[in-house]
Amino acid sequence: MSTDTADLSRLATPPTFQSVSTARKAKNLTATVLVGLAFLIAVVPLVWVLYTVVQRGFPVVLNADWWQKSLSGLLSRQTGGGVYHAIYGTLVQGLVCGLISVPIGLFVAVYLVEYGGRSRLSKATTFMVDILTGVPSIVAALFVYSLWITTFGFGRSGFAVSLALVLLMVPVIVRTTEEMLKIVPDELREASYALGIPKWKTIVKIVIPTALSGILTGVMLALARVMGETAPVLVLAAYAPYINYNLFDGPMASLPLLMTSERNNPTEAGFDRIWGAAITLVLIITLFNLLATVISRWLAPKTK
């Protein structure tokens, strides 16, 4: 009758903590397997595509001529030559598109975030931008065809391609810029107003610089995106195997267009040109993405 009374009088209850139940272990295992499988399914095709493109295209682009010459004067079965004409076309069409789209997209986004508020015009604009984001590139291409070529009577040209790409790029830029401007805290705008800085100057000198790194990343990604578009070049520009520096007149090659036109070429040379052009396009787009990362790192607000 001494120290054990407390222990003896306690009710026989199970311990508070037990090991993980079998059911939960099973659920955990199932989920792990499913997540792992989903990852594999997503990654395998990606790696496969990249491997195929690199394996078939890489030997072709190692030749210096590839980057410096066109296919001018070569028969479809002749090897050699290069895709300088198509790289030039892709870059110029893309950059002209960017030059037109960036100011338009930027101004629209500034209006929507800084001035529009909940006005009817800004709601309508947001709605239109949403719709435009979903417009397939072939629709944009046909629209430009009917307006620029059929109605205005201009010929098919690289510039018509740029116009179609503008239709695809503007909504993307508006969207990303809008998101970037929205995450600039209102406190910064107020701090600026409180210093007696007018609204437009606050936007130009405080708000846009703060969001610039994100905006530029968005622009670069959009540019990389439109450079790979195929429908506009198919509809709006005739293929030329030679270099055409004139954006406004005559047939002009671009990488997607070169690939589709070489698909009619059953020879070994045609095969090489397609894979070479594919890896060239992938490389250009990778370069733009890398550039976007570098620029955004460089411009991002720092704390150190």
Added chain:
Amino acid sequence: MAKRIDVKDLNLFYGKFHAVQQVSLSVPPRNVTAFIGPSGCGKSTVLRSLNRMHEVAPGARVEGTVQLDGEDIYASTVDPVQVRRTIGMVFQRPNPFPTMSIRDNVVAGLKLAGVKNKKQLDEVAERSLRGANLWNEVKDRMDRPGGGLSGGQQQRLCIARAIAVQPDVLLMDEPCSALDPISTLAIEDLITELKKDYTIVIVTHNMQQAARVSDQTAFFNLLGVGQPGQLIEVDDTEKIFSNPTQKATEDYISGRFG
């Protein structure tokens, strides 16, 4: 420098919501006035109406007059940008411009107004940072980003930025609420220092702080949820804290509600 503020029959609205009703008070020059009161009673709203920051919010509206040395800042001929240049403001959360260096943050107001003279800007930067008791801590890293400073330093940076444009009045909206006690002490010392040159209005939730730094205290209250806030009484800080006229003030100060 240092002008007086006279508020008369001020009513403030957010859209249809009547936020503050019938406020009348005067702030003498070279004086610290503290606004105290429970959350949501409209003290920050009143403060923001003193430099026309209230109307920045969508749907915000002002009735009544606010005079700065007898001049109505809400007159139709007055440019709100000039009002804000004359009446500076420091906010609850430190908000240095993230893309700018410490130096550029301090002189942002002047630089964006078009002052280009580097020597003049450097002088203003040093004078303002000295004024905000921050010079010794940052003088060797003026080109570093303002966002790299500690919270208390950032808030003093914001004060330096506000006094760099040489306003006549300085409004402070709970400037110490995000800071630790040591930084708070530094800012309070600074307020006492700045009082020599500026008219200061400060909103605070900390009644000891109001008692420590202010010469005059205004107590705001609201009668119920959804009702407009109102000014209950305004008097010398000493009197408000020892012998207030209104029962509500006494209850609030003695911690019986709010």
